Amino acid sequence: MNIITIGREFGSGGRELGKRLADALGYAYYDRQIITSIAKKKEMSAEYVEDALELNSLQNFAFTFRNSFASDDVMQSTRIDLYTEQRKVIEEIAAKGKNCVIVGRNADVLLEKYHPFSIFVCASTDARVKRCLERTKEGEQLTEKQIRLNMKRIDKNRATSRNIITEKDWGERTSYDLIINTTGREIKQLVPAVAEYAKAWFQAEI
Amino acid sequence: MNIITIGREFGSGGRELGKRLADALGYAYYDRQIITSIAKKKEMSAEYVEDALELNSLQNFAFTFRNSFASDDVMQSTRIDLYTEQRKVIEEIAAKGKNCVIVGRNADVLLEKYHPFSIFVCASTDARVKRCLERTKEGEQLTEKQIRLNMKRIDKNRATSRNIITEKDWGERTSYDLIINTTGREIKQLVPAVAEYAKAWFQAEI
Numbered sequence A, B: 001m002n003i004i005t006i007g008r009e010f011g012s013g014g015r016e017l018g019k020r021l022a023d024a025l026g027y028a029y030y031d032r033q034i035i036t037s038i039a040k041k042k043e044m045s046a047e048y049v050e051d052a053l054e055l056n057s058l059q060n061f062a063f064t065f066r067n068s069f070a071s072d073d074v075m076q077s078t079r080i081d082l083y084t085e086q087r088k089v090i091e092e093i094a095a096k097g098k099n100c101v102i103v104g105r106n107a108d109v110l111l112e113k114y115h116p117f118s119i120f121v122c123a124s125t126d127a128r129v130k131r132c133l134e135r136t137k138e139g140e141q142l143t144e145k146q147i148r149l150n151m152k153r154i155d156k157n158r159a160t161s162r163n164i165i166t167e168k169d170w171g172e173r174t175s176y177d178l179i180i181n182t183t184g185r186e187i188k189q190l191v192p193a194v195a196e197y198a199k200a201w202f203q204a205e206i
Helices: A014-025 A032-042 A046-054 A058-064 A072-095 A125-135 A144-162 A187-203 B014-025 B032-042 B046-054 B058-064 B072-095 B125-135 B144-162 B187-203
Strands: A003-008 A028-030 A100-103 A117-122 A178-181 B003-008 B028-030 B100-103 B117-122 B178-181
Touching: A003 A014, A014 A028, A014 A100, A014 A117, A014 A187, A032 A046, A032 A072, A046 A072, A046 A144, A072 A100, A117 A187, A125 A144, A178 A187, A187 B187, B003 B014, B014 B028, B014 B100, B014 B117, B014 B187, B032 B046, B032 B072, B046 B072, B046 B144, B072 B100, B117 B187, B125 B144, B178 B187
Parallel strands: A003 A100, A003 A117, A028 A100, A117 A178, B003 B100, B003 B117, B028 B100, B117 B178
Antiparallel strands: A178 B178
């Protein structure tokens, strides 16, 4: 079984790269589906689960979430519960034994025993802001300033939540097998190269 | 013309990867040859040129080099002269118009107008020390402590000398197209994957 994991900076195109890579290789693809699985098991809305797992801090969480009357303690225990469920869902995916691409959720660390090929996708801050502005839906009207703040907040949360389970720091060059910089590149142009790398990687049984 | 540039951490196996990659692709390979070209032009020994371009600081240079009576000013002007010559030699290589792999010397920045495919090779500190110990020639007898100090000093010099010519920091993920982590891997196992990536990269005219 070949597992490819993709960590990414917000707005770097990592998710698109993961989806296209899975298509190119004929692998299963997991991203948002992990959230919906957790939501179903926990009888929560997918939006709730996503917010809880992506928010910057418990404090922010308590202040910004719809159940704002809940105490920090309740929030904290909910989050821990959701992280635990997330780990289980990711392990269930691997246990299926199918070749797959998993985006985010520290799957590279959680599935270490399966020796995944781990990729991290990055881009310059300006390139990421540009990508976010391009994909903003009409009516959403996020300003560039709001996008920059969101980007920083989400990535900070990714970095800190990763350190709950590993010393391999988020985004650090020695924490992954390969880091791909998408600055100034079209994701679809990069996909054949990444697919060829992955094929040769698994063929060499690295 | 396809140019691949390889930056690397000391002891990461970047040089070996560059050589094997050039062989796999049938490209010309440039590394130490750049030093010998400069030495020939300047009528200096290759050892002198290499020391001057790899040393940590001008102060160290003045204290440790055989002409230790020379003033800092003389040392500084010699180094600037050598960096300038290095830039010229690298530009001459590119002007030949042949596909090639160039290791080190910030060739990715110096040859930006040729749109090189830029790789950075890294590994964990422990993996790099291990690689250095394995390749230490008998009789050299560098201790692990000396290797760690050398590693740190040389990489620090690479980082600072890079900033003379660019804002793209040495070893930073958004300064290169691709970062390859060799920790726990055999270089020769990685080469087919990197070669396939490079082929697809140039085919897509990225």
